[in-house]
Amino acid sequence: MTRRSLAACTSCGACAEACPETILEIAANGVALKPEVGECTFCGACADACPENVFADNWTMAHVMRISDDCLAKAGIACMTCRDVCPESAISMRPRIGVPFLPELDTGRCTGCAACSAACPAEAIHPVEKEPENV
Incomplete structure (x- = not known):
């Protein structure tokens, strides 16, 4: 949308x-x-x-997802749930020495489907509007 x-x-x-x-x-x-x-x-x-023309023919969302500081991995707790459920492989894990890997979201690959948000045990992933030129 x-x-x-x-x-x-x-x-x-x-x-x-x-x-x-x-x-x-x-x-x-x-x-x-x-x-x-x-x-x-x-x-x-x-x-x-829908009786109106609300849903875009190209199936793009006006948002992408963003991982907040409430993320378990950012707090030092090992979690890769968001990466595991992402159907577009838009979330990768950046290795760090001595602490859990850190999730990184590629907004270019993110469809905004919210699979990661629904699965996140910390409720740390939320939609944010895309930049106007990318909508």
Whole structure:
């Protein structure tokens, strides 16, 4: 969902009802992704159900994910959950001597699907808007 396409949302809720992953909700400004719930599989059910032109044909999100300082690995606790669940392999682990590997997210590969966010035991991964030229 791009920022431009979200302007067409009438908040009817058809997309949220059609989503098999139940990751969409109607928010104050239209439809929103609930990244803590699960992964967007880009199945297209939301677009098929939507009576407006809200969902982009190229299946890109207006956001990417960001790993916050609440990450367990950043606190010295070994965890690679985000890397293991990422369907695009957008998260790699940077080795460090004497402490757990540190996750690094490649925003160029990140689809914003939120698989990592839903799986993160520390709830440390959140969506952030893409830079305008990358939307």
